[in-house]
Amino acid sequence: MLRGADQWLVPYLRFRSHPVRPSPDRPLHACIAVCDHYEPLHDTDLAGAQKAVAHWQKTWPGLVEEFRDSAGRGPRHSFFYPIEQYESSLIAPLAGLCHRTGSEVEIHLHHDGDTEATVTEKLLKGVSDLAGHGLLSRGADGRAKYAFIHGNWALDHSHPSGRKCGVPNELEVLRRTGCYVDMTLPAAPDPCQTSTINAVYYAREDGLPKSHDRGTAAEAGKTCHLRDLEDHLLLLQGPLGLNWHWRKWGLIPRVENGDASGSNPPGGHRLRLWLELCPRVKNGAPWVFIKLHTHGGIPKNYNILLGERMKRFYRDLAAYAQATPGFHYHFVTAREMTNLVHAAEDGKTGSPAEWLDYLHARPPVLG
Numbered sequence: 001m002l003r004g005a006d007q008w009l010v011p012y013l014r015f016r017s018h019p020v021r022p023s024p025d026r027p028l029h030a031c032i033a034v035c036d037h038y039e040p041l042h043d044t045d046l047a048g049a050q051k052a053v054a055h056w057q058k059t060w061p062g063l064v065e066e067f068r069d070s071a072g073r074g075p076r077h078s079f080f081y082p083i084e085q086y087e088s089s090l091i092a093p094l095a096g097l098c099h100r101t102g103s104e105v106e107i108h109l110h111h112d113g114d115t116e117a118t119v120t121e122k123l124l125k126g127v128s129d130l131a132g133h134g135l136l137s138r139g140a141d142g143r144a145k146y147a148f149i150h151g152n153w154a155l156d157h158s159h160p161s162g163r164k165c166g167v168p169n170e171l172e173v174l175r176r177t178g179c180y181v182d183m184t185l186p187a188a189p190d191p192c193q194t195s196t197i198n199a200v201y202y203a204r205e206d207g208l209p210k211s212h213d214r215g216t217a218a219e220a221g222k223t224c225h226l227r228d229l230e231d232h233l234l235l236l237q238g239p240l241g242l243n244w245h246w247r248k249w250g251l252i253p254r255v256e257n258g259d260a261s262g263s264n265p266p267g268g269h270r271l272r273l274w275l276e277l278c279p280r281v282k283n284g285a286p287w288v289f290i291k292l293h294t295h296g297g298i299p300k301n302y303n304i305l306l307g308e309r310m311k312r313f314y315r316d317l318a319a320y321a322q323a324t325p326g327f328h329y330h331f332v333t334a335r336e337m338t339n340l341v342h343a344a345e346d347g348k349t350g351s352p353a354e355w356l357d358y359l360h361a362r363p364p365v366l367g
Contacts, residue, residue, distance in 0.1 A: 007193040008186075012241055015198060017276035018288070022326035029070075029352050030275060030329040032290045033337045034260060034305075035183050035238075037108055037149055038079040040090055040297035052297050053093050059306040064101045067314040070321060070328035071353035074101070075314065077305075078334040079296070080108035080149040080183075083126025095133040099365055104333040105135040107179075110151025114166040116173055123177040137180075137335055137360040145178040145360060147334040149293075153187035158210035160191050171205040171212060171233040180360060181338040182212070182233055183291060186240040186257045197240045200279040200289060200341055202226040203233055219282040224345050236341065238291035239277035245269065260292045262300035265309040268316030284344030287352050289337055335360050 022028035040049035064074035079094060091105070098104055107126055111119060130136050131144040139145050154164035156171055167173060174182065187193040194213045202223060203212035212235055216223060226232045238258030246254045246269075256273055260266045278290045296302050304310060317329050328351070332340065336356040343355035 005189070007191065007195060008188050008197050008240060011195050011197050015241070015277075017241075018278075018280065020272065020275045022324055024325045027286060027326045027328060028275070029285075029287045030271075030290055030327070031287055031332050031337055031340055031352050032292070032329060033076070033078060033332050033334055034292050034294060035078045035106075035147075035149065035334050036080055036294050036296040037151075038081050038297045039085070039108075039295060041082075041085050041087070042295070042298055046087065046089070049087070049090055049297070052299070052302060053090055053097075055302060055306065056296075057093055057097050060097060060103070061101055063306065063310070063314075067311070067318075069317075069331045071330055071351060073331055073353070076331045076333045076336070077101075077103040077296070078147070079103065079105045080147070080334075081105055081130070082108045082110055082151065083122065083129065084110055086126065086129045091130065091133050091135075095135055098363075099134065102333075104335055104363060105130060105133075106147040106149070106334055107136075108149045108151060110164075112164050112166060116167055116169060119167050119170065120173055120177060123173070123179075127178055134365055135363050137363055139178075143178060145180050147181045147183055147338065148174055148179045150182070150184045153184060153190045153192035155182060155184045155192065156205075156209060156211050158192045158194075158212075168209045168211075169205055169207050171203060172231055175230050175233055180227075180234065181334070182235045183238075183293075183334055185235065185237040188240055188255060188257050193240075196237070198237060198277045198279055200234070200236045200281065203235055204229075205231045205233070217282050218279075218284075218341055218345055220284040220345055220347055222345075224342075227342065227345075234338065234341070236289060236291055236337065237279060238293060239274050241273065241277045243270070243273060245273075258290075258292045260294040260301075260305065262304045265304045266292065266313040267309075268313065268320060271316065271320065281341055281344035284347070285349045285352075287340055287344055289341065291334075291337065332356065335362075
């Protein structure tokens, strides 16, 4: 039995994969966001964390310059930084790197035993800390806004043990503190996985744990109003399914959950499955939202993300686009991907490159 499959296997068996038949008359745009649970202090000290940041500073700009997507943009990376581990000497160089390369920093949080009041305090402090470095988007009122990934996957007090969160109305708290999208999922094989899979949808906070287990799928012309409701939160999931082309012991299919790591690097062999699984806005533009996740502060992972295996993936993308008329790919940040969801809801079409700053503005560059 695949570990943790009781949460998602039946929904997966019922899931209808998306057709992948691009042509010049029926284009398909793959929007790819690497959303990094960036934890440079994981299993190391400050010196080790600074070494990780320095490696990103040294290597990442070269990749951004070397490779280009269908619109001529270099790769993008979204660093979801754990705000409970705020350290200015780590954030300042990361902010500089993002301003140089078009990448962005968002909010990650591991917490346990919190209340609505205590997690609100943590989130507001984290927002202030990151905004002080010129990070995070700003609303029309100047207020900082953010994308979010929950530590240990336990969004909205969803872990069956009752640990790793503590706040069963967390979706509402996130909205109130400036969150405009959650990108925690998929969690499989973790038990926090929802029965909703491969979706971009709005979940309504009901005051109970795991309010996001189900929700309303984003749909062109029909769900735009939900983004203004404080008790609804947009969730954008990565792929979840079975990879029959990569089997354990040659027999059991492995779980495809969008992980980009040292043990499961991105590759062209996984691209077709992502295109079939990843969500689109119902009745919207032909834009596929491929949200991958990683832990890029850990050496075994950042050596892959910044090394030859990732370069091979970029080359595979370019080769597939060249060989497949009508297929286009776009490197985007978490914020830009969210903007594309909203643009599709509002009926926008054409190249996604036109709508990257549609609702949520780019973070300001501090003087």
